Every structure is written in C-alpha cells, then in structure tokens.
Amino acid sequence: MLVASLRGDGVRVVVADPRCAQRVQDGAGAVAADLTAPTGELVAILRAADLVVLAVPESVALAAAPGLPGLLGPGALLVDTLSVKTRFAHALAECAPDTAAVGINPMFAPDLGMAGRPVAAVVYRGGPAVDRFLGSVSGWGAEIVRLAPDQHDRIVAATQALTHAAVLSFGLALAELDVTSEELAATATPPHTVALALLARIGLGNPAVYRDVQAGNPLAGKARDALAAAVTRLSSVVEHGTEADFEALMATARVPLGHRADEYGELCAEVFRGLTPVPVSMRAEVVER
DSSP, rough: OOOHHHTTTOOOOEOOOOTHHHHHHHHHHHHOOOOOOOOOOHHHHHHHOEEEEOOHHHHHHHHHHHHHHSSSHHHOOOEESSHHHHHHHHHHHHTTTTTTOOOOEESOGGGGGGOOOEEEEEEEESSSSHHHHHHHHHHHOOOOEEEOOOHHHHHHHHIIHHHHHHHHHHHHHHHHHSOHHHHHHHHHHHHHHHHHHHHHHHSSHHHHHHHHHHHOTTTHHHHHHHHHHHHHHHHHHHOOHHHHHHHHHHHHHGGGGGGGHHHHHHHHHHHHOOOOOHHHHHHHHHHHH
C-alpha cells in the first residue's frame, strides 16, 4: 500500500526483502536483501534514501535498530509500520536518538484503501521531514491520529487485540456446537451474519499478522483476561442473577459507547439493511434435512 502510494506521488521506491522474488509482483525497483544482515548493495541504497520505511515484523525492526545510525544517510526519515510502538520507541531512544522518526499504524487492512480511515502516528523525533511525510499520508486520504507510544499500545490492545480475540473465540466456540455452516447461513440473525463475516475476514487473514497483534502487544494479555472475565460474569448473572442484574450488566456493557451510542446504533442498522438475504433454496435445503 505504501509503495503504491509513494510511487503515485512520483517518488522512486526500492523494495528490499529477503523473499523479494516471491513477494514483489512487478519486479521493478526491488532487491533481495536482509535488513538485519545488510550487504553492500543495501547499504548503498539506504544511505542514499531520503525515506526508509520499515514494513517488517517487530523482531526484525528491533534486531536492526542498533545498526540504523550507520545505515541511514544524513537527514533521512525513518518510518515504521509496527503494530506495537513502545519497544521500538525505547530502542530508537537508545540507538538512534538523533534520527527523525515516526511510527504509523494503519488501522485497517491495506485492501480497503486509506480514504477516510484512521492512521495512528507516533512521532519518536519530530521535524520537517516527519511533517512532510504525515502530510503525504493525509493527502492519500487518511485521518492522522497522533498518539504517544504507550497510549498507542494501550488503545490498540482494545481496538485490535481484544476485537480479534473476541472474534476468534466466537469461532472456536461455534466449532464446539452441533451446527453446520449451512444451518448457520440459513438461519442467521443479522448480528450473527456480521459476526460470521468478521470471523471470515480474520480467519482467512495472515496468521502471522494476527499472532503478532496478540503476542507483540504487552497489554494484549490483559485484554484477553478481561474478555474471559466478561464471559464468566455474563454466565454468572444469567444463572444466578435477577432481571435487574441483567439490565445493569447491559448498561455497563454500553458504557464504552459513550455519547456515540446512537451513532453506532444507526451504523449497525445501516449495515444490517445492506445484508443480502440467504437464498430461499438454501433455507429450504436445511429444513428438509
């Protein structure tokens, strides 16, 4: 996504990847190289670059951090796309404190495009180059949300780690129940249909990406614990509580919506209105069985 956007602005981009032949489709402006063991060719490319983007796993970024000052040219801007920012922020503070650097985290899958979508931005060391780059991201249609490193990881633990954990847990629970995919499709309520769509979106994604969200964020474990505790609390209220207790539980569950509850409610209604009904033939087939 970033390569296409930068090239669309007329920027000359070179992609460096150990698996370059497999991952770069157009074959133009690409070299097979490893950031953690840079060869002479990669070193020359990096020292000549005005902008270096680390679109790599966190383990690679952290391993490369000590050598970055010797690889980057004077005045070069360093950008990362990591889903966790605190550890890399500490690494840069130790290894490259004078390097202009910003971390971005597009809060969406690249195939959706940037228009109107949030991109979290963590400025490690600001300057004109950082401002220009974030200006370019805004020019591509994204909404920049500036965050501190620890703030970023705390929020992402809720918006990504907790959400993904809830959806994957939903799928794992469904797998334990005596229902088929045909039965689910034929009888699904609108909320269940949307939940199945979320399960498909995440379940068909890159496992390494979703594992990184869970394993990399230092606060993801707390989010998963909160999810497990919430299910336990729900079960307890249903089995041992009163109607008033359940009403209070639902009120507590609505608290994170804040003053936007009605807006989210209307958004959900709009999503439901756009759902395509399951064909009658599929419903009939399930009934017959």
